[in-house]
Amino acid sequence: MLKRIVSGRIVSGIQSIGHRVIESTWRLGYASRFFILVLLKSGTSLRRFNLVVRELYFTGVLSLIIIVVSGLFVGMVLGLQGYETLQKYGSESAVGTLVALSLVRELGPVVAALLFASRAGSAITAEIGLMKATEQLAAMGMMAVDPVARVVAPRFWAGVISMPFLAAIFSVMGVFGGYLVTVIFIGVDEGSYWSQMQSAVDFRFDILNGFIKSCFFGVAVTAIAVFEGYDAPPTAEGVSGATTRTVVTSSLVILGLDFILTAFMFRGVS
Amino acid sequence: MQRTTIDLWVGFFVIMGIAALMILSLKVGNLNVYNPSHSYIITGNFENIGGLKVRAPVKSAGVVVGRVTDIQFSTQTYDAMVTMSMDGRFLFPKDTFASILTSGLLGEQYIGLAAGGDETMLKDGDKIMKTNSAMVLEELIGRFLFDKAAEKDSLD
Numbered sequence: 001m002l003k004r005i006v007s008g009r010i011v012s013g014i015q016s017i018g019h020r021v022i023e024s025t026w027r028l029g030y031a032s033r034f035f036i037l038v039l040l041k042s043g044t045s046l047r048r049f050n051l052v053v054r055e056l057y058f059t060g061v062l063s064l065i066i067i068v069v070s071g072l073f074v075g076m077v078l079g080l081q082g083y084e085t086l087q088k089y090g091s092e093s094a095v096g097t098l099v100a101l102s103l104v105r106e107l108g109p110v111v112a113a114l115l116f117a118s119r120a121g122s123a124i125t126a127e128i129g130l131m132k133a134t135e136q137l138a139a140m141g142m143m144a145v146d147p148v149a150r151v152v153a154p155r156f157w158a159g160v161i162s163m164p165f166l167a168a169i170f171s172v173m174g175v176f177g178g179y180l181v182t183v184i185f186i187g188v189d190e191g192s193y194w195s196q197m198q199s200a201v202d203f204r205f206d207i208l209n210g211f212i213k214s215c216f217f218g219v220a221v222t223a224i225a226v227f228e229g230y231d232a233p234p235t236a237e238g239v240s241g242a243t244t245r246t247v248v249t250s251s252l253v254i255l256g257l258d259f260i261l262t263a264f265m266f267r268g269v270s
Numbered sequence: 271m272q273r274t275t276i277d278l279w280v281g282f283f284v285i286m287g288i289a290a291l292m293i294l295s296l297k298v299g300n301l302n303v304y305n306p307s308h309s310y311i312i313t314g315n316f317e318n319i320g321g322l323k324v325r326a327p328v329k330s331a332g333v334v335v336g337r338v339t340d341i342q343f344s345t346q347t348y349d350a351m352v353t354m355s356m357d358g359r360f361l362f363p364k365d366t367f368a369s370i371l372t373s374g375l376l377g378e379q380y381i382g383l384a385a386g387g388d389e390t391m392l393k394d395g396d397k398i399m400k401t402n403s404a405m406v407l408e409e410l411i412g413r414f415l416f417d418k419a420a421e422k423d424s425l426d
Contacts (some may be wrong), residue, residue, distance in 0.1 A: 058275045061283045099297050165287025172290040175298055194297070199334070202325065203299040211291070 016032040024200050038226065041146060042153040051154035052161070059120040059155070059222075060162030064169070066093045066119055067112055071170035074107060075177025076097060092182075093192035097200040099178035104210045105266070108171035110258050113217035116159075116166055116249040121225035124155050128229025129239035152226045153160060159225070164211055165216025171210070209265045213258065220257055221250045274312045308358030309336070310394040314368045314381075319350045319402025322370055328354050330383040335360045338381065354381065356392075363388035364417030379404060 065093060082098040099105050131137050137147040175197075182188040201207065225246045232242035316322075319341065329335035344351045356362075365386030372379050377396035392398070 053280050054276060056280045056283065060287075062278045064283060064286070104298065106293065161281070162287075165283065165290065168287055168290035168294055171298075172293050197298055199327070201299045203295050205325070207291075207294050207299045 003168060011102075013260065027231070029061075030043070030231070031223075034227050034230065035223050037148055038153050038156050038223070041120050041149040042157060044146075044149040045153040045157055051150070052109055052157050055120065055158035056162055059116075059158045061167065063116060063166055065118045066115055067166045068173050070115060070178040071108075071173030072180075074111060074170075074257050074268050075103065075174030076181045078102060079178035079181035079186075080173065080180075083186055083188065083227035092188055094196055095182050095188055096178065096193035096197035099101050099182075100175055100197040101206065103171045103174040103178075104206045104260070106258070108174065109167045109214040109217055112167040112253060113163065113214065113221055113254045114172040116163055117221045117225070117254065120147040120159060120162075121221050121246050121250055122243045124159065124222065124225040125232070125243045126239060127153070128152065129232035129234075129242050132230065132232060133234040133236070133239055135234075136157075148230075149252045152230060156226050157223030158220050160215070160218045163221065164214040167210065167217075205266075209261075212259050212265075216257060216261060217254050220253050224253065225248045309355045310358055310392075311339070311353060311355055312357065312392050312396050312398060313351055313353050314398035314401050315344065315347060316350045316352055316368075316370060316403055317399050318403040318406060319338055319352060320370055320372075320379055322352065322404065326378065326380050328356065328381045328383060330360070330362070336376075336382065350363045352381070361391040364392060364396070365400060366392065366398055367400045367402065368398045370404035372405065382396070 031115045078099045079095060082095045083092055086095055086098065128137075131147075131151065137151065140147045159177070177266060179193060183190045183193050226245045228242040232238045322338065322341065324338055326338045326339055327334045328338065334357075336354050337357045338352055340353035342351045342353075343349075362383060363386045365388040367384040367386060369381055369382050369384070371382040386400075
């Protein structure tokens with residue numbers, strides 16, 4: 001009797017694993033097809049650029065405050081921690097290099113993308129999901145307005161455009177925060193802070209690669225956000241679950257993608 | 271009417287983003303210091319490059335005048351062939367002396383150029399003939415120990 005129950009549990013467990021794998025593969029394929037569809041239908045949003053500008057306000061401008069403030073604090077913490085460690089070796093003038101390189105290469109794109117996913121990505125998912133739940137998307141389809149071209153594509157492009165800008169602003173604020181803590185508060189020499197930074201940070205290898213990274217993250221985060229919104233079950237729980245999934249999936253994708261991009265970009269460079 | 275305020279804010283956002291990129295490339299990076307469009311390539315063979323890496327600076331009198339762009343191992347001479355991209359504003363005589371130096375005790379390694387007195391200048395694709403290898407700490411210590419031992423032997 002007990003044996004049969006246990007074996008039944010095992011079988012159903014294996015079944016549910018298989019079900020989940022098939023289900024997620026199905027979703028992945030659907031998501032890829034949706035992504036291609038958004039790209040194909042984005043001609044309208046580029047022609048009517050007003051739509052993209054409106055969404056740029058919601059994804060870019062409204063994310064500015066969180067990006068600026070957290071960039072400042074991340075830079076300040078980096079300056080403080082870097083100074084604590086570097087002064088043991090008498091090389092506290094290299095703190096500018098440490099702050100700038102870690103921000104421009106990694107923290108700027110990655111942390112800005114994580115914040116962007118939770119600030120703007122979740123909003124995009126909730127908005128599209130709620131539009132679907134209240135049948136606004138279906139109504140648009142009824143009026144021969146393609147919801148993918150009218151609702152999804154402008155949001156996608158606004159996210160893709162604003163992400164590199166936000167990452168650059170994050171890095172600049174971080175460098176400024178590091179300057180504030182180490183030069184103004186602690187008293188590291190100002191000249192060596194900037195000059196060591198300038199001699200170590202390369203335009204091609206560091207700044208351009210960071211910029212490319214943030215472009216990739218922008219595409220990944222907004223593609224996930226619009227797909228989760230579009231695919232959300234049209235109920236209150238469905239929309240809330242989709243919003244959670246957006247934040248979780250895009251955070252994981254950002255970190256995984258960051259490793260792959262870093263391995264490609266900085267292989268063989270110092 | 272809503273439209274104009276949004277446009278203003280988005281314009282402000284775009285300006286801020288572009289300004290951030292400009293600050294990153296001009297103030298944080300070194301875009302203005304070194305312009306690779308007016309550059310010329312020279313090479314040099316070193317017996318031992320130590321820890322020299324691609325992108326290491328080439329300095330003369332402490333001023334950055336170029337960068338290392340490539341390091342290859344030559345199977346003909348069994349030494350390292352270092353390719354340097356030099357800033358076009360700075361020309362060096364043919365008999366310039368290139369040595370691999372270290373900034374500080376544990377700092378990064380760079381190539382130091384000491385200008386010679388030749389009339390002709392190095393051109394694109396030329397090769398520096400006079401080179402000096404990197405100082406390798408283990409070799410120095412080994413030589414020091416060897417000398418000490420030899421000294422002791424001669425005393426006995």
